[in-house]
Amino acid sequence: MTTVQIDALLLSGFSLYNSIGNACVSTRSNLRSACVPGVSECQRSTGDLAPSSAQQPISLSAVGRGASWRHIGAPPSSGSPGARAENWGAERASFHEAFGVIKESWTGEAVDTPSELRSKVGQYEDLIRTVTDSGGYGNLVLADTLRRLSSGLLGRYVTGHPSDYAVVGEILETNRIRLLDSPAVGGMLMEELGLAPPSGKWHLSESWDDLQAVASADGSSLRTLSSDMLISPRPSSLVAKRDVTGLLSRLIAADGVDRMVLAGLIEFLRQGGQITDLRSFDRLMEKQKARFRFPPFGTGTTLGAGNIVGLLNMYRPWEGKTMPFSALVVGE
Numbered sequence: 001m002t003t004v005q006i007d008a009l010l011l012s013g014f015s016l017y018n019s020i021g022n023a024c025v026s027t028r029s030n031l032r033s034a035c036v037p038g039v040s041e042c043q044r045s046t047g048d049l050a051p052s053s054a055q056q057p058i059s060l061s062a063v064g065r066g067a068s069w070r071h072i073g074a075p076p077s078s079g080s081p082g083a084r085a086e087n088w089g090a091e092r093a094s095f096h097e098a099f100g101v102i103k104e105s106w107t108g109e110a111v112d113t114p115s116e117l118r119s120k121v122g123q124y125e126d127l128i129r130t131v132t133d134s135g136g137y138g139n140l141v142l143a144d145t146l147r148r149l150s151s152g153l154l155g156r157y158v159t160g161h162p163s164d165y166a167v168v169g170e171i172l173e174t175n176r177i178r179l180l181d182s183p184a185v186g187g188m189l190m191e192e193l194g195l196a197p198p199s200g201k202w203h204l205s206e207s208w209d210d211l212q213a214v215a216s217a218d219g220s221s222l223r224t225l226s227s228d229m230l231i232s233p234r235p236s237s238l239v240a241k242r243d244v245t246g247l248l249s250r251l252i253a254a255d256g257v258d259r260m261v262l263a264g265l266i267e268f269l270r271q272g273g274q275i276t277d278l279r280s281f282d283r284l285m286e287k288q289k290a291r292f293r294f295p296p297f298g299t300g301t302t303l304g305a306g307n308i309v310g311l312l313n314m315y316r317p318w319e320g321k322t323m324p325f326s327a328l329v330v331g332e
Contacts, residue, residue, distance in 0.1 A: 069130050070094055072138030074192050074242040095138045095239055102145065103329075108322035110156055114167040117157050121171055124150040128177055132184035137192055140184055140247060141238050145329060147179060147254045152328060155262055156315045158269075165269035172263055180205045180248075180255045180296070192244055193217040204248070205255060206295055211248075220245040225252075235329065252296040260294040261311055264303040267292070275312060281305035 072091045076084045111117045128146050131139040158168040179185065186202050189195045195217045197203075197210070204210050208222070215225050225245050232253060233246035264285070269275070271284040282305065292303040318327075 069134040069139070071134050071136045072142070074137035074188075074244075075239060077242065091136075091138060092239060095142065098142060099145065099235065102142075102149075103325050106325045108318075108324060110160060110318075111153055114164055117153060117167065118171060121150050121153050124153075125176060128179075132177060132179070132182055135184045135187045135191075137188050137242065137244070137247065138239060140179070140188055140251070141235050143177075143179055143184070144247070144250045144254055145235055147258075148329065151254065151257050151262065152323075155257070155311055156318075156323070158262070158265060159275060159312055159315045160319070162269055162275050165266050168262070169266040169270070172258060172266065176258070178205065178255055178259070180251045185248075185251065189214060189217075189244070192242065204252075204296070205259075208295065211296060214248060215245050218244040225249055256294045256297055260292045260297065260303055261307050264289075264292040265308055265311060268308065275308070278305040278308055281308065 070091065072095050073084075073088065075092065076088050111120060124146050128143045128150070131142050131146070154168050154171060158165055181202070181204065185204065186197065189202070193214070195214065198213055199210075202210055204214070211225060212222055215221050225248065232250050233243055237243070238247055238250075265275075267288050268281060268285055271288065273280055273284050285303070289302045289304075293301065315323075
C-alpha cells in the first residue's frame, strides 16, 4: 500500500474499525455469567451464547455456569458437503443472535473513570479470549467486532482524558490478544483454505510473503487486501459469503489501530506532547516512530501526526453525545 492509501485508511476510515460500547458482559471462567443492560433482565440459567444445539436460546443475559462457546465456521460454498451446510445453519443463527445482542446492548456512553475503563475493556477482552479459544471464521468476525469496541473505548477515553495516557497504555500492554497473530487465525486458515504456514508459524503482522500466501490461496491478491482495508467488508457481508481476505483486512486494521495509532499516541503524550498541538509530533517522536511501524499497512509507512488527527477526528463529533453503533461498525 502507498502512503496516500494508508493516510486515507487512517484519516477517513476510522469508523471502519473503531467502536465504542457500554455492554456489561461478564465472561470470566468460560462465560459463567453475564449482565447486559437494555437487553433483558439479568439472570442465570442453563445455556450459552453460541450453544451446541440450535434449540437452546442464545442470550448474553442467560449464560449458564460452565457454559462453553460454540465453534462458528464460515458460510459454506456451493461445493461444500451437505453436513457442512447443515451445521452452518445453526452456527449462522448463533452468530446473528450473538451479534444482535451485542448491538442491542450498546449505549455509546463515554467512560469517565480509569476503573470503569478497565472494567469495560476487560469484559470485552475476556469475551475475545473466549471466542478465539473456540475458533472458527465466524468467531473471528465476532472477535474483530469486540476488539473495535475495546479499542474504541480506549481511543475515546484517551482523547477525552489525555492526562490518563498511562492507564490506557497499561491496558494496551496487558493480556491483550493480537488477533492477527493468534492461533485462532492459523486454525481458521487451515480449516477454510487448507493452508499451513510456510515457515512453521504464521507471521502475518510482519511478513508480506505470508499475507500474499493467504490472499493467493483465497483466490485473491494483495491489491484486493489493500482495497479491503480502505473499505472493509461489514460483518454481515462476511457471514453471508465467505471472504477470508476481507476478514483478514479487518483483523489487520484492528491490530494496526492498537499497535500503531493508539500506542503511538500514548508514546507522544508520554514524551510531553499535547493533543491540542500536534506541531511538536515529529520533533518529540523522531526517535520513537520506528517502534510503531506496522508492516501490513505498508513497508515504508511510519506513524505520523496525520494518524493522530484521524483518531481525534473520529471522536470529536461525539463529545458529550452517545456514539451510535452504526457510526462505528460500518453498515451495521
